Each structure stands twice: as structure tokens, then as C-alpha cells.
Amino acid sequence: MSKVKYYYDSETLSYRRIEQKKGRKFGIAAIGVIGSFLAGFILLLIYLNIPQLETPKEKAYKRELENMQLQYDLMNKRLERNENVLQEIAERDDNIYRLYFGARPIPEDLRNAGFGGVNRYKNLEGFDNSKMIIESSERIDKLTKQIVVQSKSLDEIAALAEQKEELLATIPAIQPIQNSDLKRMASGYGWRSDPFTKARKFHYGMDFSASTGTPVYATGNGVVTRADANSTGYGRHIRIDHGFNYVSLYAHLSKYNVKKGQKVKRGDVIGYVGSTGRSVAPHLHYEIFKDGEKINPRNFYYGSLTSEEFDQMLKASNLINESLD
Structure with a gap:
């Protein structure tokens, strides 16, 4: 209950009750609302302009994003290593194995052919990291196809080898000195x-x-x-x-x-x-x-x-x- 205030009227020599005007009450309330709004706006500006100020949820998202980036980099390194190994196998296959047995090398466009026609990665579009995810998916799919091509080629070479034991016995196939630890x-x-x-x-x-x-x-x-x-x-x-x-x-x-x-x-x-x-x-x-x-x-x-x-x-x-x- 609000307090009632009085003032002394010297003419009547008595105390009279102070009546507050309705407009004054509304003005005070309006000033309070505007003040609260301005204070909140100022605090929001301060919050947005302090980059090091992060909520616990934002910190968790940031850590998760950094971990995903690290895993992506590691995956790319493994992909690159596997691509290099497969390239060496393909080189030996075309220039040695298939040459041994008189088989024609596998055409380059067959080994490195992509996937034409329909967009295989449409479901991966529209995200912040879509480009990164699509590029990695393309590399994995291409590597998988190359492995299939190489596997079929080696199956063919194995079949030819059964007919050419003499050739396999004569081709230089070991190191000329003992080098088991490869330090020589x-x-x-x-x-x-x-x-x-x-x-x-x-x-x-x-x-x-x-x-x-x-x-x-x-x-x-x-x-x-x-x-x-x-x-x-x-x-x-x-x-x-x-x-x-x-x-x-x-x-x-x-x-x-x-x-x-x-x-x-x-x-x-x-x-x-x-x-x-x-x-x-x-x-x-x-x-x-x-x-x-x-x-x-x-x-x-x-x-x-x-x-x-x-x-x-x-x-x-x-x-x-x-x-x-």
C-alpha cells in the first residue's frame, strides 16, 4: 500500500492531502520503461562487441567445430597417402606387370574417370561446410572406383601369370644384396x-x-x-x-x-x-x-x-x- 502524503496549508491552518496527477504517474512510468530499454540496448552492444565473451554453449560449439576440422585434416592426409600408394601400384601395373604378360595398359581416362550425369552430392549442399564435405566425398568415391579398377586388373594379371611361370622366374624381382632393414x-x-x-x-x-x-x-x-x-x-x-x-x-x-x-x-x-x-x-x-x-x-x-x-x-x-x- 502506497504512503499518503500531506502538506500544511497556512491559510486554513490545517494539513491537506497531496493528490498526484495522473499525467505525472504516466510520465514516471514511461521514463522507467525507456530507461530500461536503453540500458538493455547498451548492454547488448557491449556484449556483441566483446568477441572473447562467449556463452558455455558457444564454447562447446567452437570446440566441436575445431575437432571436426582436425579430423577433416587427418582424413585428407590419409586420403593423400592412399592415393599416392594406389598411384604407385597403378604405375607398376601398367609399366611392369601388364608389360610382362603382353597385356595392354589400362587407359588413363578409365582409371581417373569421375561420375557424370546426376548430381550425387545434392543432399550435401546448403550447409556451411558443404564445399569441404563434397570435395572429400568426391575424393573417396574416386579412390574407391580406382581400387575396383586396379583389383580387376590384378585379377587379370594373376590369370596371365599362371601361364607364364618361366617369365616370372627370369624377371629381376629381388634386391641384389641383403637389405632387410632397408638401411642400405x-x-x-x-x-x-x-x-x-x-x-x-x-x-x-x-x-x-x-x-x-x-x-x-x-x-x-x-x-x-x-x-x-x-x-x-x-x-x-x-x-x-x-x-x-x-x-x-x-x-x-x-x-x-x-x-x-x-x-x-x-x-x-x-x-x-x-x-x-x-x-x-x-x-x-x-x-x-x-x-x-x-x-x-x-x-x-x-x-x-x-x-x-x-x-x-x-x-x-x-x-x-x-x-x-
């Missing part, structure tokens, strides 16, 4: 720094570092066509003709264990590591020829390496370092 890979096929001139020079083989006297193995069945030091730079070296237009070369040997015209089988000891010829340290320089052309030996270790070991060897052989010859 010194330099791969490609542009490397020449150890003598320091200039960039194309290195046509693979160098395996090893101490003098380390056994060197024939990488496939064949006939020794050379075991001499009459080729510039190679020093003492051996060449084996494997048939089917394949030849392997083993250079910088310290001594031989075979002679010209001798038949050898995969895994036979044909010589020993040395540093003869144009060499800066004991090592084996290994090359493979196909139809008279030097090709990358890294694709010919399927007989001695697991997929994980091949991946490690691939990384080591791609290092841009200095060759040993």
Missing part, C-alpha cells in the same frame, strides 16, 4: 648430385651401401653376358641377360663369382661388393635395362618386399641426395 639404400634413380663434380646429373640406377666383400645376388634367372671391367665408370661389373629383353647390371664389384656364358638362377651369389671404377665408397650400383633402355629398378622388388617395406624403400629412393658414383 644410398641413392635412387633420378637427378642426383655427382660426388666428383657436385653438379646435378641423372643417376640411372640404385646405389646400395655395403662393406667390401658383401655378397651380390642374381635378381632373376638368366645368362651372364659380361663379367669384366671394360665399361667406363662401372669398374668390375656383371651383366645378366634374363630374356624377354630384360638385362640387369651390377657394378663396382671387388671380385666375381661367375664367368661369361654361365647360367644363373635368382638368388645365386654372382660377385661381391667393392669400390672399383668411378666410385667414392664401397657400394653396389644396380641397373635394369628393358629393350635396351635403362628403367627405374625400384619397381622390381616385388619378390622380396612387403607393401610396407616397398613404401619405405620408395621414400628412401626419392630422396634428393648425392650418389656414390
Whole structure:
């Protein structure tokens, strides 16, 4: 109950009740409402202009978004790694496996074909991160299709292999020295720094570092066509003709264990590591020829390496370092 107020009337010498005007009451109420509105508006402006001020729900959403971004980045890295491995398998399939058996390489447009026609990702449109999600979905779908194509190709190669055991026995398919821990890979096929001139020079083989006297193995069945030091730079070296237009070369040997015209089988000891010829340290320089052309030996270790070991060897052989010859 509101208090009643009085004032003293000097003319009547008595107290009279103070009557408040209705307009005054309304004005006070209006001022209160406007004041409250302005105060709320000012507080809202302050809140919106303080970025570090976040509600618990906003903080939770932000953490969830950051975690999703991290998971997306990790998924993209795994996708990239799988794409690279599949690309290497496809390269070996077209340039080695299918070539072995006289099968035509798989057309590039078939391997890399996308998905035409209807929009497969319409249900993913309209979101804040639609572009990111659609791109990842496309990569996954394309990788899946490439795996199917490659799987069918390998099935075909397996069928052809049953008919060509002789070819498989002759093709160079193991590493020429024992290298189970893959630490002997010194330099791969490609542009490397020449150890003598320091200039960039194309290195046509693979160098395996090893101490003098380390056994060197024939990488496939064949006939020794050379075991001499009459080729510039190679020093003492051996060449084996494997048939089917394949030849392997083993250079910088310290001594031989075979002679010209001798038949050898995969895994036979044909010589020993040395540093003869144009060499800066004991090592084996290994090359493979196909139809008279030097090709990358890294694709010919399927007989001695697991997929994980091949991946490690691939990384080591791609290092841009200095060759040993």
C-alpha cells in the first residue's frame, strides 16, 4: 500500500492531502520503461562487441567445430597417402606387370574417370561446410572406383601369370644384396648430385651401401653376358641377360663369382661388393635395362618386399641426395 502524503496549508491552518496527477504517474512510468530499454540496448552492444565473451554453449560449439576440422585434416592426409600408394601400384601395373604378360595398359581416362550425369552430392549442399564435405566425398568415391579398377586388373594379371611361370622366374624381382632393414639404400634413380663434380646429373640406377666383400645376388634367372671391367665408370661389373629383353647390371664389384656364358638362377651369389671404377665408397650400383633402355629398378622388388617395406624403400629412393658414383 502506497504512503499518503500531506502538506500544511497556512491559510486554513490545517494539513491537506497531496493528490498526484495522473499525467505525472504516466510520465514516471514511461521514463522507467525507456530507461530500461536503453540500458538493455547498451548492454547488448557491449556484449556483441566483446568477441572473447562467449556463452558455455558457444564454447562447446567452437570446440566441436575445431575437432571436426582436425579430423577433416587427418582424413585428407590419409586420403593423400592412399592415393599416392594406389598411384604407385597403378604405375607398376601398367609399366611392369601388364608389360610382362603382353597385356595392354589400362587407359588413363578409365582409371581417373569421375561420375557424370546426376548430381550425387545434392543432399550435401546448403550447409556451411558443404564445399569441404563434397570435395572429400568426391575424393573417396574416386579412390574407391580406382581400387575396383586396379583389383580387376590384378585379377587379370594373376590369370596371365599362371601361364607364364618361366617369365616370372627370369624377371629381376629381388634386391641384389641383403637389405632387410632397408638401411642400405644410398641413392635412387633420378637427378642426383655427382660426388666428383657436385653438379646435378641423372643417376640411372640404385646405389646400395655395403662393406667390401658383401655378397651380390642374381635378381632373376638368366645368362651372364659380361663379367669384366671394360665399361667406363662401372669398374668390375656383371651383366645378366634374363630374356624377354630384360638385362640387369651390377657394378663396382671387388671380385666375381661367375664367368661369361654361365647360367644363373635368382638368388645365386654372382660377385661381391667393392669400390672399383668411378666410385667414392664401397657400394653396389644396380641397373635394369628393358629393350635396351635403362628403367627405374625400384619397381622390381616385388619378390622380396612387403607393401610396407616397398613404401619405405620408395621414400628412401626419392630422396634428393648425392650418389656414390
